[in-house]
Amino acid sequence: MSKMGNLVRSGNIRKPNETMRLIITTFVGIVFGFLLGISFPTLSLTKMNLPSSLLPSIDLTYIEDKYSSLSTQALYDAWSSLKGNKGSSTQLHKFNDSKIWVPTNPRGAERLPPGIIESESDFYLRRLWGLPSEDLTIKPRYLVTFTVGYDQKNNINAAVKKFSENFTIVLFHYDGRTSEWEEFEWSKRAIHVSVQKQTKWWYAKRFLHPDIVAPYDYIFMWDEDLGVEHFDAEEYLKLVRKHGLEISQPGLEPNKGLTWQMTKKRDNSEVHKVTEERPGWCSDPHLPPCAAFVEIMATVFSRDAWRCVWYMIQNDLVHGWGLDFALRKCVEPAHERIGVVDSQWIVHQGVPSLGNQGQAESGKAPWEGVRQRCRKEWTMFQDRIATAEKAYFEAMGIDPPNSTAR
Ligand SMILES: *[C@@H]1O[C@H](CO)[C@@H](O)[C@H](O)[C@H]1NC(C)=O
Ligand SMILES: *[C@@H]1O[C@H](CO)[C@@H](O)[C@H](O)[C@H]1NC(C)=O
Ligand SMILES: *[C@@H]1O[C@H](CO)[C@@H](O)[C@H](O)[C@H]1NC(C)=O
Numbered sequence: 118m119s120k121m122g123n124l125v126r127s128g129n130i131r132k133p134n135e136t137m138r139l140i141i142t143t144f145v146g147i148v149f150g151f152l153l154g155i156s157f158p159t160l161s162l163t164k165m166n167l168p169s170s171l172l173p174s175i176d177l178t179y180i181e182d183k184y185s186s187l188s189t190q191a192l193y194d195a196w197s198s199l200k201g202n203k204g205s206s207t208q209l210h211k212f213n214d215s216k217i218w219v220p221t222n223p224r225g226a227e228r229l230p231p232g233i234i235e236s237e238s239d240f241y242l243r244r245l246w247g248l249p250s251e252d253l254t255i256k257p258r259y260l261v262t263f264t265v266g267y268d269q270k271n272n273i274n275a276a277v278k279k280f281s282e283n284f285t286i287v288l289f290h291y292d293g294r295t296s297e298w299e300e301f302e303w304s305k306r307a308i309h310v311s312v313q314k315q316t317k318w319w320y321a322k323r324f325l326h327p328d329i330v331a332p333y334d335y336i337f338m339w340d341e342d343l344g345v346e347h348f349d350a351e352e353y354l355k356l357v358r359k360h361g362l363e364i365s366q367p368g369l370e371p372n373k374g375l376t377w378q379m380t381k382k383r384d385n386s387e388v389h390k391v392t393e394e395r396p397g398w399c400s401d402p403h404l405p406p407c408a409a410f411v412e413i414m415a416t417v418f419s420r421d422a423w424r425c426v427w428y429m430i431q432n433d434l435v436h437g438w439g440l441d442f443a444l445r446k447c448v449e450p451a452h453e454r455i456g457v458v459d460s461q462w463i464v465h466q467g468v469p470s471l472g473n474q475g476q477a478e479s480g481k482a483p484w485e486g487v488r489q490r491c492r493k494e495w496t497m498f499q500d501r502i503a504t505a506e507k508a509y510f511e512a513m514g515i516d517p518p519n520s521t522a523r
Contacts, residue, residue: 131380217229237328242306256434257285259337260287260333260335260336261287261336262286262336263289263339263340264316264320266341267294267297271296279345279350280337286307288307289310289315310324316412317437318434318440325425327423335354338418340405341468342465343464353458360387360388362388362446362454362456363448364416364419364444365417366415368383370462370465375465378394379394379407379410379457380457383459384459387458389456390453394407405445410445411441411444413440422454429443434498436490438498439494439496446502
């Protein structure tokens with residue numbers, strides 16, 4: 118009896134009354150199942166000869182395997198009540214299914230009645246019990262993803278705290294270490310995707326299809342080495358909305374050696390959308406890197422912008438170099454819809470974490486090979502865009518606009 122007490126306690130059942138009821142119910146269930154078992158030793162659902170028209174498209178063997186922990190009788194009862202509730206199902210099946218063809222359905226789903234189609238998904242976690250409609254106490258409206266290695270856990274822990282419960286958190290693990298993160302409370306509600314030695318854009322292309330992340334108003338795609346002391350995500354989004362930014366990033370602390378003027382944080386400013394660069398760097402003040410430009414380390418996309426950008430990400434170009442110059446192709450007018458939020462800013466710490474995941478070759482350090490590939494990809498990406506645009510304009514029989522030059 119004391120053993121049983123332990124068992125029940127470990128199941129977190131506290132009230133003694135309930136405990137007693139559970140024990141009795143279980144006991145009765147066991148006895149009943151046993152009696153049933155000896156009365157019909159070979160009873161099996163598949164052999165029960167249910168009229169197949171009642172159970173049109175369900176493989177009974179599969180069901181039986183899946184629910185083998187239930188008693189056969191319980192399963193049969195469940196079937197019976199299902200039949201009872203859906204008296205019309207027999208009739209429904211007589212209807213010639215092959216008559217359904219809806220060309221406006223998603224490609225491949227034309228045979229389905231539109232009412233059953235769920236063309237979009239989400240990252241909401243659900244329970245295994247209760248009513249589905251009561252699963253979610255909160256439906257996060259925003260998504261933040263970090264591409265992480267465990268070595269950066271303290272940095273990520275600090276960053277995650279700047280994102281409220283209105284955010285779904287996704288971690289892409291490039292070092293294969295996931296269970297270690299369980300020390301953080303928030304890790305339990307996060308989505309963990311573990312694939313070794315891949316980059317942010319590789320994960321994004323595979324796991325953040327616009328139809329999957331459709332419920333989120335904004336998507337933060339962040340690196341792991343960002344200092345967030347002066348950043349708050351909800352405040353950031355207020356400014357993004359106020360200034361109509363479709364693609365944005367927080368300003369970067371200017372004291373570090375930064376590549377671009379555009380992404381430098383400015384004092385006494387909420388948001389900026391244009392900048393001046395070194396002489397000769399900008400062919401047009403409305404074009405990158407003087408406007409319509411943010412970097413790819415801490416990018417924030419609106420739902421609509423992401424729906425376009427995802428399609429531009431190439432499966433084989435994993436570092437995303439050059440993507441920052443092309444983001445503007447997804448929003449219009451780009452020099453007004455792309456910008457940097459100055460009053461919620463971050464520090465780029467420049468930890469060469471993924472670079473270390475490279476491979477040492479011909480006497481060169483791993484990071485050198487990675488850097489080389491980054492540059493190569495940038496060239497390839499530029500070439501592909503130029504070729505694609507040229508092909509389009511030629512096919513349309515029109516001269517390309519001058520501004521597509523870059
Ligand atoms: C169902 O539709 C197919 C194709 O249109 C047809 O060949 C078949 O005879 C139909 N069956 C019934 C029962 O109407
Ligand atoms: C979460 O979103 C709701 C609805 O927009 C808002 O009222 C609430 O303040 C947000 N939570 C935080 C912590 O900002
Ligand atoms: C595009 O460039 C050509 C040659 O440089 C020039 O003649 C033309 O006016 C330009 N068109 C526009 C719309 O700026």
